[in-house]
Structure formats: structure tokens, C-alpha cells
Amino acid sequence: MDVLIAGFGVVGQGIAEVIRDKQELFVKRFGERVRIVGAFDTCSLEVDPSGLDPTSLLERKLATGRVGTRPAASDVVKLLQETEYDLLLEVTPTNIIDGEPGYTHIRTALAAGRDVVTSNKGPLALRFHELTELAARNRVQLRFEASVGGAMPIINLSRELLMGENIISIRGILNGTCNFILHRMKEERLSFDFALREAQELGYAETDPSYDIDGVDSACKLAILANAIFDRDVTYSDVLRTGIRGINEEAIALAAEQKKVIRLIGEVSEDKLEVSPRMVPIGHPLSTGGTFNIAQLLTDLAGDITVVGRGAGKMETASALLSDMLAILKDEEARRLAK
């Protein structure tokens, strides 16, 4: 399997490390190597049909800030159409205004008959059905476990392992930064501003924290779940959204009196699509603290199934990308074996 990596920030570097370190698994399980035949970032490009050395890419990025020795492609569409590769790993940053450049990368690769695995929320929160239909028409796969909840395997769990269930609703904590802030406010009786500053100092929240604390990030993920699991046709702006700026110490204390905690909960069902702070009984799976992401599925047969995982981080996101790559390798193996 030959892969092209679009974007070489934290996530791109993570998946390059994983491709380097899991060769034994690829060979042992599927009898083939996974080669990186190209990689690009904003200002550089490296391509080699015989395979690039992941360590060299990582070292160059670290030393020079660039993954490649060549300047960035003047025409990235042409690059994605004319380079030889099997799979595009689209790991450029999320842009929720127009989904670019991820949208163009994904669309071009799918139209060129390539499988795509992505962690990029923008294109999926904005133009989900257009992209999945394009993939179906071209008989290729578009997989995106890494776009929601990092290492928490919510997409593939819902669509594959729970294929037989009627999933009635999903409620979850989809943003670890908000969960950290709410947890610290309760446990240490901190003010919102103090807990936010702590989250920023620990690197959990950006200097401009609004993407997290106003619920935009959660809303993007919820829109993806709505599209992918409930077959709805929504974008992130369809999500009814309230963030956690308004949560003060009194609200936290009042919840505690009732043996409850406040959590920023996203909920999606056939007729619901909402992110808002809610009270959760202590001991309930959704009361979990820390920076975890959590999703609780309500299904017809299994009842409640909850999954908890690390919602962000280099290797956590790479782990989700890897699981999608392996699913594609497995499907190809099944096809090969049957012939």
C-alpha cells in the first residue's frame, strides 16, 4: 500500500512514525509493506515512487520546519491526480469556514480513484454527503475515525461492530478541554477563568479558546456523527449550540448538592442536534473527568453502550488513522483471497 500524506503537522508526523513503527504488523498480518510515496506541507513537497524514509521526513521537518526538499506543488490538484499512490492520508488542519484545503484534497483523490483516510473535521462537517457519494461512485473508501474523538473508536464501533443495532441516540463529551475545565472547577472549586488559564498553561486550550469553550469543536464532531451514523444531512452550523462560558462556581456547587456534575454534552438523534452544558449524576458514565472524550450510544438491543478514549494528541489521532488504514488493508485482503 502506497500512501501520500497531505499535511505534516503534529498529526502527519504521528502517522509517519506509526507507519515506520508498524511495518512488522503490516507484513505479518497482510504480507505487504506500507510505503510513504509522497508528503507535503504548506511550503514543501517530497515524492519518491520507490518509498520515502519516514525518519528522514521527520528529521527534516524538525530541523527545517519543512517535510520536503522541493517547493510546494504549484498545482496540488494535478499532484493528487498524477502521482501514483493507493491512499491519501489527509491530515491538514480543520477549517470550518470552507473546509479547505482538505476539501479539495479529499475530493480530488476520491475522483482519481484513491482511498482516503482523514482526521480533518472541516470537509466532513461541511460537505459530508457530497464526499461520501463521490467515494461510492468511484468505488473507493473515505474513512474518518480520527475526525471525531481522537482514539475513541466511535465511528467504526457504530457503523461496523454495531451494524445490527438501531442506534437511537448518541450523547457524549466530544471536547476534552471543556471537560478538563468543568472537572477542575468542581474538584478544586476554581473559577471558570482560573480553570481556563490552567488548561491553557497545560497546553489543552489554545490562546484563543473560543473554538473549544463555545462548543464549535463539539458541534463539528456532532455534525459528523449525525451525517455518518444517523444518515442526516447537516453541517456544523445546524447544531444548536451553547458553550461553557456561562458556567460559574454557583452552578457547579448547586449541581454538587444534587450529587451531580456539569458536563458539556453533545446529543444527536433523528430529530435532535444539540451541544449544551447539562447536569449528570455522579457515577454515570458521562460524569467522567479529565480530558477524555466519551460517547454513549442508546440502541434498541444493547441498551446503552459507552466508549471513552483520549480525544486528542499526536499518537491517539494516529491510532485512529491506523485503524482505518488497517480496515482498508483487510477489505483488500478479503477481495484478494476470494479471487
Next chain:
Amino acid sequence: MDVLIAGFGVVGQGIAEVIRDKQELFVKRFGERVRIVGAFDTCSLEVDPSGLDPTSLLERKLATGRVGTRPAASDVVKLLQETEYDLLLEVTPTNIIDGEPGYTHIRTALAAGRDVVTSNKGPLALRFHELTELAARNRVQLRFEASVGGAMPIINLSRELLMGENIISIRGILNGTCNFILHRMKEERLSFDFALREAQELGYAETDPSYDIDGVDSACKLAILANAIFDRDVTYSDVLRTGIRGINEEAIALAAEQKKVIRLIGEVSEDKLEVSPRMVPIGHPLSTGGTFNIAQLLTDLAGDITVVGRGAGKMETASALLSDMLAILKDEEARRLAK
């Protein structure tokens, strides 16, 4: 897909209902019906190669206590060898002394070239590798999601979605009855005996509760996880086991002072295999109350992944059996499509 159901207690009746109610899914997703071509319980048998009506089986069982109109087969091995079916659903009760009658059912079906899906812990906690090797030799599948944690999808999650991870350890709450008792002792300051009686009155614990509270049930499930996920070769008696009889109100109160709760935790890794009561910080995923089952996987890339589900119950167990049936249908579809 033609199925034969061995055992028609609560779980057998649950899967018969599910097969009846999910026909639309089978046809829509795989273009074929799932037919029950045979079913038997301790004293009766019903076989029809053209398919039995699930509702009739369920009604007869309810009215007469027997699933079939014919007496039980005098030679069940011959029945399993000579009846035409694709899949054996082995859902007789767990027996941890010798695994019978499940062991003979499963072994015979696999040797006859049939796939097997089971909820029966006994054969898997006692003779795991013999059975999986027999399945491999005969190029058929032996699947057992329902044997551990009811609707909690721990086996397929670990072996399929997390195929790329190195799973370092699994820690979990594998018995809902114990969790209910420990949760009630803490929340309502009940004595162990009182909480146990409450669990019995609610139908969570048997009249002889030792299978649950002495950790035998948890140890069986842990042995299955050790065999299936860590490729170890153990039986349930290899598990270092302490139950919860010794947990008193003082222990619970002492834990609470440290913001902790006591939970019966099973842990398996390459060199650990133990069920024992442990202190867990409040807010940690493993501190969850109620009758849930929980498993927390520690992996090399994803870090911690936790999954929570209902550990027992008719439809919950049927849900896990269904997920294994669908996985087999999906593999067969892939094989068909590639030809």
C-alpha cells in the same frame, strides 16, 4: 444463512426474537434471509430444513416449556453432524466443571465445517485453544462476543477495530452483580448482606450468589480475554481470585475518605491474571456504578480506551450474538463479491 440454535433458555429465546425482528436488515444489507432450521433444549427438538417460524418456537416454549414438538435427539453429535445448517448458535448455560454440553456442541459443529457463534463461557474458559485451532483447521469461524460482558463489545473491539494496537493490559468490571452491591454499599451505606439481599430481590444475584460474589464469573471472562486477546493459554482456575465477601462498611468508608470507591477489578496482561477488589478514584471510568460491565484497555498508541455496556440480559446478550452473525455474513459477502 441457516442457523441451528442449541439451547432455548433466556438467551436462545432472545436470539430467536432478534432473528425474527431483524429480517429486514439481513435482506437489505446482505440480500438474504436468516432462517432458523433447527432448535433444541434439554427435552425437545424441532427441525425443518425449509425454516421454522420463530414466533411459534417462542410461543411453544412459553406455553409448554419446550421449544420443540419432538423428543430431544438421542444422539446430539449425530444431529449436529447430519442436519443441514450454516451456523450453530450455541447458547446453552455455562458449566465451568467440564464445559458440557456446550463443548461437545461447539466441537462437533466446527469439525463438521460449520461456523459457531456462542455466549457460553464454559468451553472458552476451559478449552479455548483446542476449539480455535479446530475452527482454523476447518476454515470456519468461532465467534464469542456474547461470552464476555454481554452487550459490551470488548472482544471484537480489541481484535478488529484495535487490530493495529499493541494491547498492553485490560482492566475491567466484568460482573454487574458485584458492581451493584459495591455501588449500593457506598451510596446508601448498606451492609454487604443487605446490599446482596437487595441484589437478589431485584433478580441480579442468584439464590446461591457465590458464582458472582466470589469472582468465579469474572475469572471465567478474564480467562477468555487472556486467551482471545493476549494469546495466552489459560483456564479460569489459573486466575488469582478474591471475591467481595470480605468488603465491609469500614472499607467502603475508608475509600470514600480518599475520594475513592471499591470495585471488583479483573486485570489481564502478558504476566498478570487476577480478579480482586481494588480502590478506584471517583471520576475514573472504572468508578462507574450500577450493573454495567466495563473494560479499560491500555494500548501503545491510543493510550486508554474504555468501553461500558450492559453485562447481562436477554436482548443485550442477543445483541452480541447478532453482531457476530453479521460479521460472518459480511465476510461471506466480501468473498462472494470478489468472485
